[in-house]
Amino acid sequence: MSALASAAIADNPWLAASVRIADVVTEFAGVATYYLQFDEPARATSYGYAPGQFNMLYVPGVGEIAISISGGLASREGLAHTVRVAGNVTQSLARLGKGDSLALRGPYGSAWPLDETRDADIVLVAGGIGLAPLRAVVEARLDGPSPRASTTLLYGARSPDVLLYDREFAGWTGRGLHLQCTVDRPHRLWVGHVGAVPLLVDRLSGIAPANCALFLCGPEVMMRYSVRSALARGVRKEQIWVSLERNMQCAVGLCGHCQLGPAFVCQDGPVFRYDKIEPYLDVEDL
Ligand SMILES: Cc1cc2nc3c(=O)[nH]c(=O)nc-3n(C[C@H](O)[C@H](O)[C@H](O)COP(=O)(O)OP(=O)(O)OC[C@H]3O[C@@H](n4cnc5c(N)ncnc54)[C@H](O)[C@@H]3O)c2cc1C
Incomplete structure (x- = not known):
C-alpha cells in the first residue's frame, strides 16, 4: 500500500x-x-x-x-x-x-463515563457475553493510578462452564476487584451464588448509593430488574449507564436500522445514561 x-x-x-x-x-x-x-x-x-x-x-x-x-x-x-x-x-x-x-x-459509538465516575464506587453488572464490553472497564479501573474508589463486578451466567474470562478472575481480584458470580444452574463443585443477577444487586453491601455508579450490559430483562433493584436502594437514574445492542448495519447513523426512539444506537449509544433511554428500553429489535 x-x-x-x-x-x-x-x-x-x-x-x-x-x-x-x-x-x-x-x-x-x-x-x-x-x-x-x-x-x-x-x-x-x-x-x-x-x-x-x-x-x-x-x-x-x-x-x-x-x-x-x-x-x-x-x-x-x-x-x-x-x-x-x-x-x-x-x-x-x-x-x-x-x-x-x-x-x-x-x-x-459512545463510551462508559470513566472520567466522570473516576471517584465513584463503580458497580459493573453483567450477564453472559455482556461482560465483553466491560472487560476493558475492569482493566482501565485496575490499571488506573490507585483509585480511592472501589470496583465491583456482579456477574451472572447460565452455568459455571460458560463464565466468560474466568481464567482472568484471580488476577482481577488480586488487583483489587470485588467479584461476585452467580449461575442459574450450578454443578456440584460450585461455591458461588445461585440465581439471577439482580439478586446480587439487592444484597450488595459496603457501597454508599450516593457515591456509586452502575454500568450494565447483558440481556435487557436482566438490566431492567437490576436497575429496579438499584433504584429501590436509593441510586439515582443519573448514576446508571446501560449498553444496548440493536441490529446494526452502517454504524454511522445513516441506515436507521438501530434507531431507538430519537436515538441511533450506533452513534448515540451503545452506552446510554439510563434516564435518557428508559422509555425505549422495552422496544423490541426490528
Ligand atoms: C454495538 C454492538 C456491539 C456488539 N458486540 C458484540 C460482541 O462483543 N460480541 C458478540 O458476539 N456480538 C456482539 N454484538 C452482536 C453482533 O453484532 C451480532 O451477533 C452479529 O451481527 C450477528 O451476525 P451474524 O451474521 O452472525 O448473524 P445474523 O444472521 O445477522 O443474526 C443471527 C440472529 O441474531 C439476531 N441479531 C443479529 N444482530 C443482533 C443484535 N445486534 N441484537 C440482537 N439480535 C441480533 C438476528 O436477528 C438473528 O436472529 C454486538 C452488536 C452491537 C450492535
Missing part, C-alpha cells in the same frame, strides 16, 4: 483497515476471543478507543458485524473482540484462525 493510501486510512475512521488474527482464545463452545493486529503499522499507532466502543468487523465475502472492543492494544498483543456464533458472519469468523485476514473499521 502506498504511503498516501495508508495516511488516508489513518485519518479516516470510515475506511476499513486490513487486520490479521494474531491469536484466538476459545472461551467456551460457541464463543471465542479474537486478538486483531493491523497490517499497517501507521494504523496501529493512530488507532485509539475508549472502553464501551465497538468496531465493525468484515469477514471477506460474507459480511460485516458490530463487535464490542474487549480490551487490548492495537500496537501490541492486538485488539480483543469476543464473539458468540449467531448467524452467517459469526459462523464464518469461527472458521478463521491465527494468521487469517479480516477488515476492521471503527471505533464507533
